[in-house]
Amino acid sequence: MRKKLCALLSCAALLVGVLAGCGGKSGAPGGKAPVKIGLLYSLSGVTSVSEKQLYNGTKLAIDEINAAGGIGGRRIETVFADYASDPARAADKARKLILDDKVVAIVGTCSSSARQAVKPVVETNRSLLIYPQSYEGQEHSDHIVYTGCIPNQQAEIFVNWLLRKGYRRFFLIGCDFVYPQVENKLAKEYLEKGGGTVAGEEYVPYGSTDFSSVLNKIKKSEPDVIYSELTGDSNVAFYKQYYAYGLPATIASLTTNETVLKSIGAQAGKNSFICVDYFKNVKNSLNEAFVKKYTATFHDGTQPTYAVMGGYNAGKFLGEALKKAADPQNTEQVAAAFKELKIQSPSGEISIDGSNNHTRLYCRIAQVDDKGEANVIYESEKPIDPKP
Amino acid sequence: MESFAALLLNGLNSSALILIAALGMVIICGLMNVINLAHGELIMIGAYTAYGVTQSLGYPFFAALPAAFAVTAAAGAAMERLVVKRLAGRPAETMLATFGVSVVLQQLANVAFGAQSKYVAIPIDGKLAFGKVVVPFYNLFTILFVAAVTAGTVLLLHRTKFGKRVRAITQNREMAECLGIDSSRVDTFTFAFGSGLAGLAGALAAPVKTVSPFMGGPYLVNSFMTSVVGGVASFFGTSAGSLLVGESTALIGGVSNDVLANILVLLLIIAAIRFRPEGLFAKERR
Numbered sequence: 183m184r185k186k187l188c189a190l191l192s193c194a195a196l197l198v199g200v201l202a203g204c205g206g207k208s209g210a211p212g213g214k215a216p217v218k219i220g221l222l223y224s225l226s227g228v229t230s231v232s233e234k235q236l237y238n239g240t241k242l243a244i245d246e247i248n249a250a251g252g253i254g255g256r257r258i259e260t261v262f263a264d265y266a267s268d269p270a271r272a273a274d275k276a277r278k279l280i281l282d283d284k285v286v287a288i289v290g291t292c293s294s295s296a297r298q299a300v301k302p303v304v305e306t307n308r309s310l311l312i313y314p315q316s317y318e319g320q321e322h323s324d325h326i327v328y329t330g331c332i333p334n335q336q337a338e339i340f341v342n343w344l345l346r347k348g349y350r351r352f353f354l355i356g357c358d359f360v361y362p363q364v365e366n367k368l369a370k371e372y373l374e375k376g377g378g379t380v381a382g383e384e385y386v387p388y389g390s391t392d393f394s395s396v397l398n399k400i401k402k403s404e405p406d407v408i409y410s411e412l413t414g415d416s417n418v419a420f421y422k423q424y425y426a427y428g429l430p431a432t433i434a435s436l437t438t439n440e441t442v443l444k445s446i447g448a449q450a451g452k453n454s455f456i457c458v459d460y461f462k463n464v465k466n467s468l469n470e471a472f473v474k475k476y477t478a479t480f481h482d483g484t485q486p487t488y489a490v491m492g493g494y495n496a497g498k499f500l501g502e503a504l505k506k507a508a509d510p511q512n513t514e515q516v517a518a519a520f521k522e523l524k525i526q527s528p529s530g531e532i533s534i535d536g537s538n539n540h541t542r543l544y545c546r547i548a549q550v551d552d553k554g555e556a557n558v559i560y561e562s563e564k565p566i567d568p569k570p
Numbered sequence: 571m572e573s574f575a576a577l578l579l580n581g582l583n584s585s586a587l588i589l590i591a592a593l594g595m596v597i598i599c600g601l602m603n604v605i606n607l608a609h610g611e612l613i614m615i616g617a618y619t620a621y622g623v624t625q626s627l628g629y630p631f632f633a634a635l636p637a638a639f640a641v642t643a644a645a646g647a648a649m650e651r652l653v654v655k656r657l658a659g660r661p662a663e664t665m666l667a668t669f670g671v672s673v674v675l676q677q678l679a680n681v682a683f684g685a686q687s688k689y690v691a692i693p694i695d696g697k698l699a700f701g702k703v704v705v706p707f708y709n710l711f712t713i714l715f716v717a718a719v720t721a722g723t724v725l726l727l728h729r730t731k732f733g734k735r736v737r738a739i740t741q742n743r744e745m746a747e748c749l750g751i752d753s754s755r756v757d758t759f760t761f762a763f764g765s766g767l768a769g770l771a772g773a774l775a776a777p778v779k780t781v782s783p784f785m786g787g788p789y790l791v792n793s794f795m796t797s798v799v800g801g802v803a804s805f806f807g808t809s810a811g812s813l814l815v816g817e818s819t820a821l822i823g824g825v826s827n828d829v830l831a832n833i834l835v836l837l838l839i840i841a842a843i844r845f846r847p848e849g850l851f852a853k854e855r856r
Contacts, residue, residue, distance in 0.1 A: 227784060387828060391775075392779075415779070418780050428697050441686050484684070
């Protein structure tokens with residue numbers, strides 16, 4: 183009898199607690215309840231290097247918006263979920279953010295594998311994902327806004343620029359997953375149109391740091407340029423080993439950034455080319471202020487890179503969309519607010535293309551000097567329309 | 571023909587790095603019968619020590635090697651006293667505990683240093699080039715250094731009193747204790763020595779690979795496979811095993827591609843273990 187009473191009492195207490203908690207969440211009717219968004223990034227595992235930068239950028243943007251008054255007086259509250267570089271876990275965490283935490287939108291994921299795992303989750307639950315990373319394109323969803331650059335804004339311009347500079351024989355290299363495979367397929371199309379040739383095409387296991395056989399193949403095929411989409415540890419190891427072998431061809435990368443340049447040292451990156459939408463050394467007043475703010479805020483060894491800018495732009499676009507929507511807690515209205523949305527970013531004045539949910543971005547090419555700094559040597563005149 | 575020679579030489583470099591990583595595992599797993607899942611993280615400690623000594627303190631790389639050995643040996647000794655000793659004779663629990671240690675070490679490094687790879691300068695510039703064959707001088711140094719360390723380890727275990735004690739404990743622990751050998755102390759030193767070797771592997775790899783919190787995983791897998799294929803507790807077997815793994819990966823990778831090479835080498839290892847489970851060059855055990 184006593185045991186039954188105890189059990190009943192504890193159940194009642196639990197129920198009261200849960201109800202009280204629920205009541206607290208909804209807050210006063212029509213009051214200043216914060217707007218909840220989800221941040222889905224990895225702080226451990228293979229992609230955590232890039233994701234920390236994406237996360238820093240998004241956090242900076244959200245803090246700026248909150249400091250400037252938030253969304254009509256309401257704070258943006260971020261719910262963070264760490265998926266540890268595991269695409270399956272990314273899908274689970276996304277589900278939790280949408281169904282349990284009831285976020286209006288999620289900013290996050292990095293690798294294409296993670297994004298493709300989360301895509302069905304946001305589509306089935308009619309939510310919204312802001313995807314901040316540059317990727318291989320060829321995808322569309324009414325429930326995803328893509329704020330990173332895609333091949334026609336990056337690779338196509340880069341390959342043609344290299345061809346114009348006299349590099350004819352391309353050795354294509356990447357890790358073995360969807361992003362490099364699609365990028366290389368497109369690169370081969372651009373080369374065929376532009377009159378270049380493919381000296382070789384190699385894929386290394388994801389995360390592999392041993393390039394001895396690849397370097398041998400490069401030596402044998404004598405290319406003019408190494409066209410690389412290597413990421414993470416593989417990218418760092420490749421630059422270092424390539425430098426040790428002292429081969430003559432220049433490295434041209436779609437993925438390297440200032441943080442990677444710090445990891446490989448000034449010698450290994452010298453004279454190589456990088457093509458992305460943003461560099462730390464972009465010269466405008468907004469960017470100079472941004473770089474100062476970033477280096478003052480974050481002391482975790484990361485640099486202001488295109489990954490940081492991708493995360494920052496994603497956060498800024500979401501903030502503007504939340505302001506523009508009549509009800510910032512209504513995901514469909516927020517998604518509609520993204521169409522042709524324009525912001526002033528340190529990477530220039532950029533806007534969302536309403537027809538495909540991608541972003542019009544500048545294309546920039548930089549060359550690394552002997553101090554390991556990436557200096558912009560080409561910038562597109564205006565933002566380029568995305569054609570996924 | 572020339573590119574074949576180039577492949578062989580570069581495969582030798584991969585084999586050297588695999589060997590020194592596996593050597594520590596062979597000592598801990600083979601001689602002490604402990605499955606240490608934090609082996610990759612010991613390699614990581616060696617790599618970060620090399621970074622600290624060369625970049626933060628500014629000493630030359632050749633000071634980083636003994637420093638990496640010492641620091642990782644100390645870490646290994648601590649791990650042995652605090653974790654492994656208390657779970658002696660229970661392999662499943664030891665595996666679980668060392669796995670926990672590995673996760674803790676990874677996250678500690680992530681918090682302390684950040685996830686970006688740290689820069690360690692290649693100490694020897696330049697390469698040897700004859701015909702179509704290119705071998706960086708640092709690769710040659712790696713091969714020679716690892717050969718010296720392996721020889722030194724064999725000498726330590728077969729020509730010194732300490733080595734005799736270790737071998738005695740491996741063959742028959744109770745009898746060795748009856749004869750007055752303090753098996754507990756020898757265990758700690760053996761584990762520390764194996765860890766120190768792992769630290770050397772990390773320091774050697776640091777200039778040409780990466781120094782990051784999650785770098786240890788691939789090394790762990792490779793070390794396990796190599797020591798099992800060669801015959802746990804046999805140094806000759808481990809050397810042969812690492813040569814086999816390194817050269818096959820290089821040669822197959824040279825002919826087709828690295829992804830296929832990984833798959834085929836793994837299949838070869840599975841076949842080898844299937845037909846000789848004790849390893850290709852296993853020693854007699856009583």
